[in-house]
Amino acid sequence: MKLGIIGGSGLYSMPALASGRQRAQETPWGWPSDTLVEGEIEGLPVVFMPRHGRGHRIAPAEINYRANIAALRIAGCNVIVSVAACGSFRDELPPGTLVIPDQLVDRTQGRDKSFFGEGIVAHVSLADPIATDLAARVEAAAGAAGIPHHRDGTYLAIEGPHFATRAESRLAKAQGFDIVGMTGMPEAALAREAEMAYAIAAFVTDFDAWKPEAVSTTSVMEVLAANAANAQALVAALCRALRDEPLPRPSAQGWERALDTAFATPRVEWPLEPAARLRAIAPRLFA
Template sequence: MVNRADIGVIGGSGFYSLLDDAEEIQLSTPYGPPSDVVTVGRIGSRSVAFIPRHGRGHQFPPHRIPYRANLWALRSLGVRQVLAPNAVGSLRAEYGPGTIVIPDQIVDRTSGRVQTYYDAGGAVHVAFADPYCSSGREVAVAAARSGDWQTVDGGTLVVIEGPRFSTRAESQWYTANGWTIVGMTGHPEAVLARELALCYTSLALVTDLDAGVEAGEGVTHEGVMAFFAENVARMRTLVSATVEALPDKRTCECGSALDGLKLPFELP
């Protein structure tokens, strides 16, 4: 099953639907089923496949999301460019709730998550120095600024294991390291996309200042979800604008990420 969509969107917390008049597709993969049925439809002239990262009922906590199945399912439908909207906490007081960050780096602070397709059949080492698609980032930044978002071009997303939020000490440590935002789902999603030679761009909506940034009771799940719900319609508009502006033909380096490597299996 190929060429059903060329752009994939993986929706984060509170972002459970995107497409109108969409077809629902039940998919299986070598890594089990994806988080939910995949919906396929159109945004303008572009064919798009959408998966809610946590499932439509938010049944998957961040450390239990079937990341490998989600990315594999998208590629099997023909997807080659992926947008990943998600909710994050800010490690910088100047980037308050409502800021859109398009990160250019990622730090993995998770533990125990399977983060590769190539764990059998021979070693496959994929370059990951620049984890996000340069072309997708450029398009997303322009779309966010055109939509009057406070937009941060670049920055480091630190991904924690979850499902708990950070302690104040951890949060202050992340800030001291110069990192920008913190979330629970950007890894291994980004590296799995690279291992499938997919373009991957994160659209991170700041929903709160992290625990070490300001005094108070700290971050709560209810607060994050409430803020995202207030902004989800606007976020859908941003995603749609980015989808329509993505290039028809890839000229970035993402598509050649596996060139010269001996893969133990054939990709979909």
């Protein structure tokens, strides 16, 4: 098992990988957000990538999500944990809380959301977009690290880069969403297409705009700095757990064979060039 860690806002490096190998990994969909860092944490092979690039240079809508997921897949990862920042729609989830959602709602626009097309059509199941076995390990790691946390809930993915209006925030709260972020989709969908386990470790930084105080980048970054140590501790505890007990297969969501029933286009009709690109994310089918 090889774990990919995608670092979100405030998490641009992993000190535990300070001596790791830098890897510039081009993909058929272009370059990922930054170089990958490969090494071991607590004896588990790990690859780290900062989603927004080091120095936070890439806005949510500008991220090449396909290249990020493909780069981790090419590097040998079959498990991804996204460490992210989020806003909260619930008083019980104050800043500093770690939320491990089990569902997502996608309200992003204009992003490249699939590896498929151009002659090869596939529809993966996203009924349960989060790998529950992996989410359970993240929850256990949070407990072991003493991090306040909450399991389950719905992550609302918005386009950004602006924060929500008060009306948008209050509507999302009334609809029953738990947290809001700008990067959970299409990341989760692409990970499923690449037959990888995916879970989100979302650290709450604010209450969005449904409360009187308005969220600001300054306030978010202040909370992110305080959350950084917890993020590092969470990853270390998770790596220990996965080292000692890898994820079971077959999985509850069947992520490791998600493409088996996804293709609408018969294999004999697959064009050569798109099929060659897809080897990067599904080598067992396109080798």
